[in-house]
Amino acid sequence: MNEEVYSEIAYLYDGSAEGLLSAIFSAYARHEDPTDITTEKRYRPRLGQHALAIETSVEQALRVERGIRREAGDPAFEAVVYAALSDDEAAGIKALRFVRHCMAPMQTSHRSAVKRPQRNRRYNPLDDITHPDVAPLYEIARAVGNERHRMLQFIRFQELEGGLWFARCNPSASVVPLVMEHFATRLNVQPFIIYDENHRLAGVWDKADWYLVPDADMQLPAASEREREVAAAWRLFYQHVSIDPRYNPELRRQFMPKRLWRNLTEMQAEGSSYKGVRLPDSGSRSEIRADLPLARNPE
Amino acid sequence: MDILEKLQILADAAKYDVACTSSGIDRSAQKGALGGASVAGCCHSFTPDGRCVTLLKVLQTNVCVCDCAYCVNRSSNAEVQRAAFTPRELADLTIAFYRRNYIEGLFLSSGVIQNPDHTTELMIQTLALLREEYRFRGYIHAKAVPGTSPELIDRLGFLADRMSVNLELPSAKSLALLAPQKSTREIFAPMRQISEKRSEDRETRALTRRKTTYYGDKPIARSNRAYVPAGQSTQLIIGATPESDYDILQLTGSLYENFALKRVFYSAYIPVVNDPLLPQTDAIQLNREHRLYQADWLLRFYGFRTDELIEPEEPFLDLEVDPKANWALRHLDFFPLEVNTATLEELLRVPGIGARGARQILRARKHSALGEAELKKIGIAYKRARYFITCKGRYEGAGAEFSPEALRARLKAPIDGGKHGRRADKAIPGQLSLFSSLANEPVKHLSSENRAMLP
Numbered sequence A: 001m002n003e004e005v006y007s008e009i010a011y012l013y014d015g016s017a018e019g020l021l022s023a024i025f026s027a028y029a030r031h032e033d034p035t036d037i038t039t040e041k042r043y044r045p046r047l048g049q050h051a052l053a054i055e056t057s058v059e060q061a062l063r064v065e066r067g068i069r070r071e072a073g074d075p076a077f078e079a080v081v082y083a084a085l086s087d088d089e090a091a092g093i094k095a096l097r098f099v100r101h102c103m104a105p106m107q108t109s110h111r112s113a114v115k116r117p118q119r120n121r122r123y124n125p126l127d128d129i130t131h132p133d134v135a136p137l138y139e140i141a142r143a144v145g146n147e148r149h150r151m152l153q154f155i156r157f158q159e160l161e162g163g164l165w166f167a168r169c170n171p172s173a174s175v176v177p178l179v180m181e182h183f184a185t186r187l188n189v190q191p192f193i194i195y196d197e198n199h200r201l202a203g204v205w206d207k208a209d210w211y212l213v214p215d216a217d218m219q220l221p222a223a224s225e226r227e228r229e230v231a232a233a234w235r236l237f238y239q240h241v242s243i244d245p246r247y248n249p250e251l252r253r254q255f256m257p258k259r260l261w262r263n264l265t266e267m268q269a270e271g272s273s274y275k276g277v278r279l280p281d282s283g284s285r286s287e288i289r290a291d292l293p294l295a296r297n298p299e
Numbered sequence B: 001m002d003i004l005e006k007l008q009i010l011a012d013a014a015k016y017d018v019a020c021t022s023s024g025i026d027r028s029a030q031k032g033a034l035g036g037a038s039v040a041g042c043c044h045s046f047t048p049d050g051r052c053v054t055l056l057k058v059l060q061t062n063v064c065v066c067d068c069a070y071c072v073n074r075s076s077n078a079e080v081q082r083a084a085f086t087p088r089e090l091a092d093l094t095i096a097f098y099r100r101n102y103i104e105g106l107f108l109s110s111g112v113i114q115n116p117d118h119t120t121e122l123m124i125q126t127l128a129l130l131r132e133e134y135r136f137r138g139y140i141h142a143k144a145v146p147g148t149s150p151e152l153i154d155r156l157g158f159l160a161d162r163m164s165v166n167l168e169l170p171s172a173k174s175l176a177l178l179a180p181q182k183s184t185r186e187i188f189a190p191m192r193q194i195s196e197k198r199s200e201d202r203e204t205r206a207l208t209r210r211k212t213t214y215y216g217d218k219p220i221a222r223s224n225r226a227y228v229p230a231g232q233s234t235q236l237i238i239g240a241t242p243e244s245d246y247d248i249l250q251l252t253g254s255l256y257e258n259f260a261l262k263r264v265f266y267s268a269y270i271p272v273v274n275d276p277l278l279p280q281t282d283a284i285q286l287n288r289e290h291r292l293y294q295a296d297w298l299l300r301f302y303g304f305r306t307d308e309l310i311e312p313e314e315p316f317l318d319l320e321v322d323p324k325a326n327w328a329l330r331h332l333d334f335f336p337l338e339v340n341t342a343t344l345e346e347l348l349r350v351p352g353i354g355a356r357g358a359r360q361i362l363r364a365r366k367h368s369a370l371g372e373a374e375l376k377k378i379g380i381a382y383k384r385a386r387y388f389i390t391c392k393g394r395y396e397g398a399g400a401e402f403s404p405e406a407l408r409a410r411l412k413a414p415i416d417g418g419k420h421g422r423r424a425d426k427a428i429p430g431q432l433s434l435f436s437s438l439a440n441e442p443v444k445h446l447s448s449e450n451r452a453m454l455p
Ligand code: SF4
Pocket: B064, B065, B066, B067, B068, B071, B072, B073, B074, B075, B110, B111, B112, B179
């Protein structure tokens, strides 16, 4: 019936989790049912649809976060954040449907006579993974979670001159925000930048805090002398742990997808370590903070 | 000799130990220290044979005074170059790899240089550098060398997360034949010591964790490290000696029971040295290894008992269907189960329903009764499971007769081991030419040996 009242509308957000939460906030505030929630970059206009650019508001995002956490619990909120970072076109709209499902007043499930359980602290809408409003989001969140795990496995750091560490990656979802905490605590004595070349997003850890820099314009020094030695040692080790009679490249590809190989030290040819380039080549919006070693030590 | 050369030799020598996991312990990061560990472990790479690389797996040295027939490092093997890492070299390399996210930590094993105590002391020095000087909080797996004095094993255990003593051969008789310098007593002594010390350590730590005063908001600071917090494991070589799967699983079962082992690893025998005592077959028994892992998994996570999986009358696991399907086919009276009412234990017995799927079913059915459409959305292999379940009273396995033979045909799953390499299907069990005298003895005999060798 909404279609009769409103013309079709698409919400465009900035691709961040806060952006998607702001879009969800708008859907409630404006009493609208958008047909698409997607990012500006991915949006393809449809006939008879007008687009609304959603301004990211941390305050609105926090209100939505509190609401979801209160009504549906932490895992449900986490799933929405994961979905926000997905490259799936329909992730935004699936997230909205899921949030509406979580927030809907208690009702008897229309699919069967089973009553929806009382909302207590243990209520988790994700348990109902066969529900048409839950299953699509669950799938997306799981795919993003898997990609996050792949990054925990396959991100490779290089030591640059001047003591900064740098990792370049190409994940299929914008998962850098989801891995920063892991690497920041684990490598805490070592400042680093993780750069996602697909989503042009840099995660920066300066040994005190981590933060994200979209479309970062950075000049990085070259890899250190030691870096070449260690990378060579790693390649050597990699070549020597394999057992020839067990050769099974299909199995390897299943666990370590080929699309990720180009950023894996052990799959690169000798001498391909980082030469110190400007990244990315255009479109700078923000600058890396000046107190980082790389800023002090430009090429 | 430079470090690269050493790495090459000592990684090559360590690769036949298949244990490579960083699981079993959660250690959060600490300010100013490097690293942490997560309970599920994390694989950082995969080799061309599809095996996971999670730890820097090397030997401290491949110099060895022993002459175990199946081992590349045996003292009589003149073809292999010998090398040794200094503790400093190895600690530095571990840290360098760790900082680049190549690895979760170190897996340190060693040939016996001079004597077991001297060897273990070298390993202790390496680990002490890592833990104390570099404040390394990543994962460390250390091998206990049989014959090491108990004090040194203890010291090593406080530095490592996991320890292992490799049994390698599944019976005392085979051990005596192929590893003449190691007695079974020497192998079981450190295993027993680690298991006892570990439970003792856990008890005392649990005590200190308890609040003792009303003011005690903070837990009592524990300065010392836990003893082998991720438990111990062992490895058995499959196919070098004539023991059957029955013998191996019996042994596995008693190892889990008697020593509270976390894992038993199986390694299909690969001929690395020529020895008249060993089979020189070209094919390696990878399919057999695969089935043993499946059976082992059922023992550890699915509540199966050894005698449910294998019987002395049929001492080898079925290569055609997996051990769980095999059990189901022999117990058709247990099925079909109604997914909406079956207990977790029952669901875990259904072929096609894994541990994750079973738990998802329990969660999902709280919200709505599950039919075929819902089940397909849950992470189970519905195509296999449907022969053994009903959903809302409906049996979905129509098309197949509910008999062991008909269902077996549906459940047949060749082990997909890839198209390369010298795969196991070329090996016919019983083809082994070794121990012609031994092989003629009834299997029963070997298995009673097995039990006798456990203290
Ligand atoms: S003691 Fe270990 S390293 Fe030495 S020969 Fe035996 S198995 Fe090989």
